[in-house]
Amino acid sequence: MNNSVIVQGVSKQYGSKKQPVVALSDISLDIATGELFGLIGPDGAGKTSLFRILTTLLLADKGSATVAGYDVVKEYKAVRKIVGYMPGKFSLYQDLTVEENLHFFATIFHASVADNYHLIKDIYEQIAPFKDRRAGKLSGGMKQKLALCCALIHEPKVLFLDEPTTGVDAVSRNEFWDMLQLLKKKGITIIVSTPYMDEASRCDRVALIQNGRILQVNTPEAIISGFTQPLYAVKAPGMLSLLKQLHNTPGVLAAYPFGEYHHAVMQPGVSLPFLGKDAEVKAVTPNIEDCFIQLMQHHA
Amino acid sequence: MKQFLSFVKKEFLHILRDKRTLFILLGMPIVQIIIFGFALTNEVKNEGIAVLDLAKDQSSGELIRQMDASRYFELRAYLQNEQQIEKTFLKGQIKLAVVIPPGFDHQLRHTNKAQLQLIADASDPNLANTMVNYAGSIVQQFQSTIFPQQQAAYQIQTELRMLYNPQLKGAYNFVPGVMAMVLLLVCTMMTAITIVKEKESGTMEIMLVSPLVPFSITLAKAVPYLLLSIVNIISILLLSVYVLDVPIRGSVLLLIGMSILFTMVSLSLGLLISARSSSQQTAMFISLVGMFLPTVMFSGFMFPIENMPKPLQVISNIVPAKWYYIIVKSVMIKGVGFNAIWKEALILAGMCTFFLAMAIRNFKIRLA
């Protein structure tokens, strides 16, 4: 079994027939065993719907999907035995202690904490000093770690993490991704969704998703090298007027604020004209966010 | 099985950690029994009476003594003439006046047809009615003491419930009603809420993605409440017997067994409600409006079903509490055995099966 997750032509709509809300339209994906795969897109892109279909919580309107070889509809019971799932909302029992939560989740998956402790050791050690504390009284970062332990304790083959880093500060986000790298080494296929574009670089491959459609699937490096137009970072006093100036400059395909600079995408072969003596201009390599913006505009 | 037990254990932890709810669940039956048993009862106790004894003979003296001795009445005034009757009423000292005509003893012993006038303050018609009944039964008792072997000629019209409840005690009616209400509240509402709570908090999502069979999730949820209900049943019965003096005439085991049957009906109703609702408010609302009100209205303990219009009588048949109420009254107060209540028990068992089947059918193995 080389592919851990296979999605073929999955579509999903919500709402009434008159006013359907398209959550997913014709999604196809192959995720290899042992891969750390990122599903990157804003809220409402369809990430959670796709996760729920893959974790057998939701039925697709069209298309099919398998997880570790099991069909998510016909063999949903088998799928439920081998996946670990961490929903977007903190979903542990707030009135149970850290330890009680962990043991409870182990038991319902017919597993024992002792048998699989090696999987969670690195993470659990950080929250072990608080093992008698109720989960509801934990800090945000610790809740997240406990939730990850609970999703891992039955040694799942495939781990689904739905927006584990949303609303988490940059430092904690970094730590979380470090933990995922360690888990990947243990051979678990990990599928993570996130709205933070900068996290793409931490994944083996990513799917950029927007309005229920996949814009692109590839390694972060390949996505970036697919951005062929020249890109410049521009800075000058009076950033707002600079942006207007860029929008009116011939040859500029797109211009948008990017941190302390503006990014200007140029038509290939056209160079950026002189923008004033105070302007700082430099050619830059695009990052995933540039690619996402460009892909969004292509699909609009 | 280990899975199931660990789920049950978790449910117990939830209940034990939420001290306030636990306190309410265990304290509620006690408070209700006390409120219904004492405060709300239309029982008569030491009501003031006045006597106008125009006979002043042996029998009249004995009757007055017996009335005064009863726990229902207290002799407040010994009147001299008829004019005083109304005056005493107006002073608010008495609720009932007894007028004994001249020659009472003679008439009683020789013609068997003595007359007696009871004048009641009917501003509270229920109270008046009850007092007249009490007084009537005292007179009857009095007759049987003087003529033990003779058939009493003095006939007193009594209500049907007097038949098994000669002292007309309110608690006799309330105890079975409170049992039905408490069990329904604890089982139906709490079970419904606790399952929906998991849907709201998102933990149901993880439960569904686990190998747990949905049915065992719901069943595990019901177990703690079943046990809690048994505690409640026992505390209600103990209170009834030792505080309210309501005896258990029939088999205690039968009574508890039937209560467990009703508990299971309530639990399956709770499961059904939880399967259909997505928020705690909805679950609570359905439990209260859909279950609690019909129970109060149609079980027969607040309003007699026989007095209702025909369509409402038909509706009352689908209210489980009605059948349970009949069973409890029969076993506890009439003291009958299973052969007298098997029909009601069968109806409850049928309802339980039906609701449970519906609950399982409606349980979603996926998110909507």
Next chain:
Amino acid sequence: MPKEKAITAEMLTKRFGDFIAVNAISFEVDKGEIFGFLGANGAGKTTAMRMFCGLSLPSSGKATVAGLDIYKDNEAIKQRIGYMSQKFSLYEDLTVKENIRFYGGIYGKSDTYIKKETEILLHQLELEAQANTLVGALPLGWKQKLAFSVAIFHQPDIVFLDEPTGGVDPVTRREFWNMIYEAAAKGITVFVTTHYLDEAEYCDRVSIMVDGVIAALDTPAALKKQYHASGMDEVFQQLARGAKRQDN
């Protein structure tokens, strides 16, 4: 008097029992400034923001918002500020127009004002066709832009934005910041928290809270220079990595 101050804080402190959520912070925000209020989870951002919005009284210290004392005038402050958070913004079961009407109404704006401004607002947001659509049916990005417009509908002196762009796509995020610039250009002071550190670059000045104190406060350029960092992300990582506490 030099620049007018929108917010001043002097040794502002909030204790919860033994826990000092906000520990004697002092700073000033100029009128019309876009002020980024950053910090790790649990650093005390939300607590500090609640004090400025008049939702919670400080344990000690002084502070003014729009020139008003936060102890004495906390009700008057509420008239002068706007507030928008990612979690609660608009009523999903009311239409776009009804939401605007409602918020205009609670700030006591006249019917003619509401009517006139609603049209301008709908035009700016290009939402004219959706005026009678339920807010719940709008895409997230539009909702957030509408929520911001509603938060400044009553022309407050200061608008507090609590993670306004969480989960919003990169294009809409930039459109959102455009609206912030425009508001600031009209003289509205913007006080904003965010987890997107590239957005910190869009602010005039940035403060970074760590463990209840302000660990750094300056323009993004000066901070990057001071910490020898190429981006605000690095500045933040350096400062917040030393944090002892984590909370929500």
